[in-house]
Amino acid sequence: MINQLISLILACGVIASSAEAKLKVVASFSVLGDLARQIGGDDVEVDIIVPENADPHVYQPKPLDVKKLNQADLVIVNGLGFEGWFDRLISNSGYKSEVIIAAKQVKSRVLHDSNGVAAEDPHAWHNVKNVILYVGEIKTALQQKLPQQTDILEKRALNYIKELEALDAWVQAEFNAIPSDKRKVITTHDAFAYFGVAYGIEFLSPVGVSTDAEPSAAKIAELIKTIKKQDIHAVFIENLSSRKLIEQIAMEANVVIGGVLYADSLSDSKASESPAKTYMEMIRHNALTIHKALIS
Structure with missing residues (x-):
């Protein structure tokens, strides 16, 4: 009976330890949060700064966002000037770990604002092929943080990329x-x-x-x-x-x-x-x- 009780306590400890071991990921907005969940699966706990149905262009960071960054193991942003408020937020938070730029490998486009001034277009995720590049950046970052899960992260990323490739082909066919x-x-x-x-x-x-x-x-x-x-x-x-x-x-x-x-x-x-x-x-x-x- 005592042995069974000890085994149960140890098992509970393993479960608790496993739960605590989840990598805490903070994404700047909801699209990146979804990508992190698709690749990280049960190995990550994902939070986002800009809530769903909120505008990242005009977002004003809150004290809770500082807390989120302080507790994060990994932070993911889009880049390309999308999160104009991020540098100030990261400075105020004191976060010292890695910041992943999802659009790092994207060939950006330059558009003009309403006054005719040239501006880098940050909305790269609307081309599905670009999001496949996002997935590569996020997968590599997660593998570096979770080396024991390298293979499963690789498998999730590859499976998701296949789904993205099928989606890309379907959209193309819709308009052809x-x-x-x-x-x-x-x-x-x-x-x-x-x-x-x-x-x-x-x-x-x-x-x-x-x-x-x-x-x-x-x-x-x-x-x-x-x-x-x-x-x-x-x-x-x-x-x-x-x-x-x-x-x-x-x-x-x-x-x-x-x-x-x-x-x-x-x-x-x-x-x-x-x-x-x-x-x-x-x-x-x-x-x-x-x-x-x-x-x-």
Whole structure:
């Protein structure tokens, strides 16, 4: 009986130790959080700084975020200037361990903001091929932190990459049948240029690469003129942006809004009806929503 009790206590200790051994990963926003969970599985405990359905462009760090970083074993950011608030946050937190830049291997694009100023486009995750590069960076970082789990992390990453490759091919096929001159889409800000280049779609917007920019009246008027002249019907609201601007453009251009696209955040994972709870679901939702508007 005593031996059984000792065995039980030891077993409980092993379970507790295993739970404590989970690598604590903090990602800057929800897309990266999902990628870390897909690769890390049960070996990681993932938290995010910018919540789901919150805008990373205008996010203001909170005291809780400092606590998250202080407790982290690994931090993952997008890079390409996306997290403009991050350097200040990391400095205030005193975090000394590694910061992984997921987009490190991505060939970035340069766009122009609403004032015509050149800016690096950080929204690289909208090209699925780029996210395969993200996966490589995250996998390597996790393997370095969890050397005993190298093989299982490698297997998870390879399996996920196969799913991403299939998703990429599916999105490509969705738009191949649509004439190239009909693939024109209006969104709130320039978040989808990588998607556009990858899948042959021209995206136009009244705002530049960041949602905190204010479009000029001339820019809006020019866009409305373009919609009418080129007979563009695919006009979308973004989940994090104000509806007012796009509704104004749609009304003046006499077009119907085609739905909601997810640009800088996944949807609420706790909501019953949530079309973009994971990165792959986000891409599928956006592709299907755009496709439906282009063929209608």
